[in-house]
Amino acid sequence: MKPVFIALDFHNLTEVKQFMKNFSQTNNMCVKVGMEIFYSEGKNIIEYLQNKDINIFLDLKLYDIPTTVEKAAYELGKLKVQYITVHASGGSKMINAAKKGLVQAAKDYNLTDTTKILAVTELTSFSETQMQQEQAVNKSMPEMVTHLAKIAYQNGADGVICSALENEMIHQNTSEEFLCVNPGIRLSSDNNDDQQRVVNPKKARKLGSNGIVVGRSITKAEKPNAAYKQILNEWSSK
Numbered sequence: 001m002k003p004v005f006i007a008l009d010f011h012n013l014t015e016v017k018q019f020m021k022n023f024s025q026t027n028n029m030c031v032k033v034g035m036e037i038f039y040s041e042g043k044n045i046i047e048y049l050q051n052k053d054i055n056i057f058l059d060l061k062l063y064d065i066p067t068t069v070e071k072a073a074y075e076l077g078k079l080k081v082q083y084i085t086v087h088a089s090g091g092s093k094m095i096n097a098a099k100k101g102l103v104q105a106a107k108d109y110n111l112t113d114t115t116k117i118l119a120v121t122e123l124t125s126f127s128e129t130q131m132q133q134e135q136a137v138n139k140s141m142p143e144m145v146t147h148l149a150k151i152a153y154q155n156g157a158d159g160v161i162c163s164a165l166e167n168e169m170i171h172q173n174t175s176e177e178f179l180c181v182n183p184g185i186r187l188s189s190d191n192n193d194d195q196q197r198v199v200n201p202k203k204a205r206k207l208g209s210n211g212i213v214v215g216r217s218i219t220k221a222e223k224p225n226a227a228y229k230q231i232l233n234e235w236s237s238k
């Protein structure tokens with residue numbers, strides 16, 4: 001099944017452990033570890049989740065000169081997580097460097113699976129107007145996101161992070177196998193919070209999503225397990 005990544009946006013491991021108590025079965029679950037929890041707990045959070053056979057998408061959004069990103073990606077590759085993220089706007093050389101770092105880590109540590117790269121296009125918290133004004137971009141949002149996705153595709157990324165609204169255009173301009181993973185997911189009854197390009201799980205699936213990322217709709221729900229089940233149901237319904 002295509003993954004639903006729960007974004008573990010918590011302050012510390014104690015909070016994560018408390019949250020995990022909501023689920024009777026956690027093996028093969030998919031989660032996203034972001035900056036907040038990784039900066040707080042570092043490798044501890046990775047070890048805790050791997051001991052539970054949970055699949056990890058480590059979302060640190062690397063963005064720096066190519067040499068630095070290559071070395072950082074090498075270190076992250078050693079953690080044996082399934083995915084990491086880089087900013088596509090870091091450019092072709094930077095994305096290639098991230099790939100090189102991950103491939104080298106897999107080689108040096110005899111890893112059977114190389115960590116995959118997802119390149120962040122335009123954050124789902126950005127609207128088209130904000131992008132055009134603040135980044136001085138003269139394109140529509142789908143055009144700009146597809147432009148960045150093509151750079152990522154041509155330079156070793158395995159997929160992108162984008163809104164589900166851009167999936168079709170990206171798949172048409174790259175490959176059907178190129179992963180479009182979508183945050184900015186909300187149930188119809190939810191608050192959008194700081195997200196601008198929002199889609200519900202069912203529509204994301206229809207738009208060709210290869211995986212969704214859901215944070216607050218589950219983590220802040222009164223009954224997280226029920227919210228997770230509702231999202232899985234919507235996600236898998238035709």
Ligand SMILES: O=c1ccn([C@@H]2O[C@H](COP(=O)(O)O)[C@@H](O)[C@H]2O)c(=O)[nH]1
Nearest residue numbers: 007034122123124183184213214215216
């Ligand atoms: O464009 C992006 C890239 C990453 N994110 C991350 O996804 C989750 C979304 O959380 P919600 O609570 O479901 O809004 C969060 O960890 C972001 O860092 C994103 O939203 N948009």
